[in-house]
Amino acid sequence: MSTTRHLINRQRRRQAVGNPTVPAAPAPADANAEKGPAGTKGQEPPEREGATGDTATSKGRSGRRYSASLLVLCALTLLLGAFAGFAHSRSAALRDEPARGNTALTDLARTSEIKGQTAKAVASLFSYDQAKPAAFENAKKTLLTGKAVTQHQALFKDVLAGAEKQKTVITTTVTDSAVERIDGDRARVLVFADQSSVGTAGTEKPSPQDQGVYAGAMFAVDLVDQGGRWLVEGIDTFGR
Structure with a gap:
């Protein structure tokens, strides 16, 4: 029996040596990472293809x-x-287009001419001597035009009403002026003047008014050029 058992064991050892057990090879961790749908290597997985598409879309936007x-x-x-x-x-x-532009600062010769004529016109129009009314009347006829005729009349209405009784003498002197605008044949001048009004009626004791009233005046005149002469067509006393 021992011999038979010994032979069986010996045969088993020979079989074990002649047929060794070979371990199975491990499966790849990610087959899709190596092979694409067609079984070729090197293709990107589906999720990475989607990422590339999103990047392209973002760049396009x-x-x-x-x-x-x-x-x-x-x-x-x-x-x-x-x-x-x-x-x-x-x-x-x-x-x-000179008619649309203010040339008061660019045309110095014309500006000076307008200032000179304005000073003379204002002195004649706003000075009055009851003993010599002809000069005043002549100034109104030759230096006023348009609406300035009625404006001037309204300014001197009260003065002329009592001029004969009080023997009034009004003297106006232009102290300064500024040409605001020259627009073609029209201009506007700001005038500063000194005015004095004296009543020369013969009385033994003259009233303070008869002794004289002195004041400064500021107003604007609108002028129009007619044949080289600048006539007053508007008088602006600024609401006074």
Whole structure:
């Protein structure tokens, strides 16, 4: 029996040595990482393809936003350029049309002429001597036009009413003037003047009013050029 058992064990050892057990090879961790749908290597997995598509979409949107911003800037540049051109042409047109431009500061000779004629006209129109009324009447006829005729009459209405009784003498002297505007054949002048009013009626004891009233005056006159002579067509006393 021992011999038979010994032979069986010996046979089993020979079989074990002749047929060794080979361990199975481990399966790859991620077969899809190595092979694509067609079984080829090197292709990106589906999720990575999707990521690439999102990146391309994002770049496309950024490109469209940049293009839109560029178009807006171009449009603004064109608008500003057009406005600048319009403003330049408009200002040039105003300079080329003397009737629309104020030449009081650019035409010094004409400005000086207007100031001189205004000073003489105001002195004649706003001075009055009851003993020599002809000079006053002549000034009204030759130096006033338009609405200035009625304006001047309203200013001297009360003075003339009592002039004969009080023997009034009014003297007006222009101390300064400023040409505000010269617009073609029209101009506007701001006048500063000194005025004195004295009653020369013969009385033993003259009243304070008869002794004289002195005051400064400021008003504006609108002038119109008629044949080289500047006539007063408006008197502005600023609401006084």
